[in-house]
Amino acid sequence: MTVDAVIFDIGNVLIEWQPERFYDRVIGEDRRRAIFDTVDLHKMNDRVDRGEHFRDVIYETADQYPQIRDDIRMWHDNWIEMASPAIEHSVRLMRALQSKGVPVFALTNFGVESFAYAQTEYDFLNEFDRAYVSGHMKVIKPDADIYAQLEADCGIDPKHLLFTDDRLDNIEAAAARGWQTHLFEGATGWAARLVAEELLSKEAAA
Known part of the structure; x- marks a missing residue:
């Protein structure tokens, strides 16, 4: 055809596109697994993919988890390192x-x-x-x-x-x-x- x-x-x-690989390298696999078990970062990213604002969605999510705020913010701040x-x-x-x-x-x-x-x-x-x-x-x-x-x-x-x-x-x-x-x-x-x-x-x- x-x-x-x-x-x-x-x-x-x-x-x-390997966010897990980035987090494993930066914070270690054990901490990454704990973070990903706490919050569904891929589901968060789906909101961005549906048209919500990139930074706003990630920072809003991060603020809901103060103990891992900086880790979640990396999804925005270091994003290009995940997409490479x-x-x-x-x-x-x-x-x-x-x-x-x-x-x-x-x-x-x-x-x-x-x-x-x-x-x-x-x-x-x-x-x-x-x-x-x-x-x-x-x-x-x-x-x-x-x-x-x-x-x-x-x-x-x-x-x-x-x-x-x-x-x-x-x-x-x-x-x-x-x-x-x-x-x-x-x-x-x-x-x-x-x-x-x-x-x-x-x-x-x-």
């Missing part, structure tokens, strides 16, 4: 597709302010043909509405969209709408899929 646009998730597809490094092979694949004239979109759970910040650190985040960012859309994957909004905006038949994401629930939600999908488990496998779809040559996908 033909592919008219390729859609990339960002976290753990184009940029590593770039996955260079995936970035090359994105650019290779565009060099072949294939439109490349982003569909990402990302806050408004945090995405703008990331764009200052990673040039390639400014290079999508279209960027669908949950914070602006006020809905996060895998809610069906975020996929519907993308379809309505780009006007491409869902069966001609090829989407990669590292989370199975996000992939399944897209597949339920007729999208072609690829569960991202590493850039090498994604490259092979793009070659198999005849979107890139083996050389271009290397």
Whole structure:
């Protein structure tokens, strides 16, 4: 089946997103586990991804837990260290597709302010043909509405969209709408899929 646009998730597809790894390095695994058992920081981040203000949400949450306030604030203050490094092979694949004239979109759970910040650190985040960012859309994957909004905006038949994401629930939600999908488990496998779809040559996908 033909592919008219390729859609990339960002976290753990184009940029590593590993908050636990950051906290383990900075405060140690035992303290990190205790903090994450006390407060669901990923659920907190979902609020940001739905469009609430990045700093306000995190600092408000931190103030509810005075004994670990500074630790929670690191989610904001050291955020770019959690969202790093770039996955260079995936970035090359994105650019290779565009060099072949294939439109490349982003569909990402990302806050408004945090995405703008990331764009200052990673040039390639400014290079999508279209960027669908949950914070602006006020809905996060895998809610069906975020996929519907993308379809309505780009006007491409869902069966001609090829989407990669590292989370199975996000992939399944897209597949339920007729999208072609690829569960991202590493850039090498994604490259092979793009070659198999005849979107890139083996050389271009290397």
